[in-house]
Amino acid sequence: MNVMLIGSGGREHALCWALAKSDKTAKIVCVPGNAGTAAEAKTVNVKLPSGISPEPGSIDFFVKTAGEHKIDFVLVGPEAPLCAGLADALWEKGIPVVGPKKDAAELEGSKDFAKNFMKKYGIACADSITVTEAAQAESYIKTKGAPIVIKADGLAAGKGVVVAATREVALKAVNDFMKAGTLGQAGKKLVLEEYLQGSEISVLAAVSVSPELARKGKAAIVPFVAARDHKRLLDGARGANTGGMGAVAPVPGLSADVSEAFARTILEPTLKGFIAERIEYRGFIFFGLMLTDSGPKLLEYNVRLGDPETQAVLPLLDCDFAHLCKAILDVKNEGTLKEFDIRWKKGFVCAPVAVSGGYPEKYRTGFPIMQNVPPTAQNTQDVKIFFAGAEYADSTRRNPPQTSGGRVLAVSAFAPTLDEARSKAYEALKTIRFENMFYRTDIGLPGAADSGNL
Ligand code: AMP
Ligand code: GLY
Secondary structure, rough: OEEEEOOOOHHHHHHHHHHHOOOOOOOOEEEOOHHHHOOOOOEOOOOOOOOOOOOOOHHHHHHHHHEEEOOOOEEOOOOHHOOOOOHHHHHOOOOOEEEOOOHHHHHHOOHHHHHHHHHHHHOOOOOEEOOOOOOHHHHHHHHHOOEEEEEEEOOOOOOEEEEOHHEEEEEEEEHHHHHHHOHHHHHEEEEEOOOOEEEEEEEEEEEEEOHHHHHHOOOOEOOOOOOOOEEEEEOOEEEEOOOOOOEEEEOOOHHHHHHHHHHHHHHHHHHHHHHHHOOOOEEEEEEEEEOOOOOOEEEEEEOOOOOOOHHHHHEEEOOOOHHHHHHHHHHOOOOOOOOOOEOOOEEEEEEEEEOOOOOOOOOOOEEEEEEOHHHHHHOOEEEEEEEEEEOOOOOOOOOOOOOOOOOOOOOOEOOOOOOHHHHHHHHHHEEEEOOOEEEEEOOOOOOOOOOOOO
16 A cells, blocks of 8 residues: 655654555555665655645645545645644545644644543543633733743644743743743643643554444544653753653653543543534544643643654554554444454664754754764664654755754664663764764653653
8 A cells, every 4th residue: 555644754754664665565655764774675755746735725636646646545644744734634535634634633732622522521631711802811920920831822832831830930921822922822821721730741542533434333542662761961960851852652750540530530531522512533643641649631632753762652552553544544344443453573773863952942954964884883673763853955965964953863773671671772873973063862761751840
């Protein structure tokens, strides 16, 4: 089968690698892809022509490309095209999509929509209110005091959440978002949320829900092994918030009680809510959780897989990923997700990310990525480099890839223990060089995880 994969990050390289490993896939068309997807077997990178973006306005380009390559289904990596309705537009043209339609993508596209859904279905989460007037926000903050969390309603590329330790910081966030309009339309509505303390984890899951599947008792959300991102720039969870400096999976020391509480108070009511709202959702979902003293609480839904969590989780998958996508789609009644036998390797993955110096602020690109690879640290079954902001300057790939973004690559290493996985990952990372390369040295160590602490 032929798959079209949309996106250009490390997550998409990991998805491409997992698809390429399947004996069910003949071709993977990556739009636009990156240096990593270009070098995988069976792949072709298709550049987006200028003025074309992976959004519904460019639907003709995607339909034409899908036709040319006889695509069986499209897998969408990032959230923006899903929130803009690309899945709706492709389904309308008869092309199956792994990734939800616009209505369900609101779970990520609007914090207010997500909180209303959580409250309606009794999902464990922080108390909150939604405001549309700055004066309302200011008086709520004055009554509640700090710490408090201020969230812009719309998509804000990671800049829409302020965990405010003081009232002054909270009031400044309200001023920036609502009055100064620093986030444009995304900040015109705010969710003001109770501050939760604990440690954060990410649970990615496959989703196959439709009114028809629900009638047959076959609607399902199947969670993956839990992962942990490390969002802060510097060792010891200090410094600026980033798109993710590394991930591990599974999360060490996660108790059966936590998993049970997550299933009972978050996952199952989410499935019930999808069914009750007659939501059609075929794709992946990401539960961002805070593990508090009173159990796991849902911080956010994302309507896609996490980055860099995917680079840590997919190497643990011990079954065919393309087959899993088919089960999610259930297009030819080959078997539903509910019946799919999802299996995981025993062991751990540690996946530190190397970034361009200066990220997440200003950084330079265009530096060659050199690899001096000793035999023990090659791309083996257990160590894999997933490229993100990296591109080949020419299609022959004779020269090394060059940096083209902030997050450049992740090295994912698998081993029976997390300590061994860490050593392997960092050993391999030391063989890679590019100008201004920077990475955290503590991914997977105790004390490295994001904690929501002020
Ligand atoms: P979100 O986009 O909602 O996941 O928020 C981004 C980050 O802000 C999370 O990963 C947490 O570190 C932090 N955060 C969000 N909500 C809360 C909360 N209610 N309490 C404490 N920290 C939070
Ligand atoms: N790693 C966090 C995210 O993908 O949103």
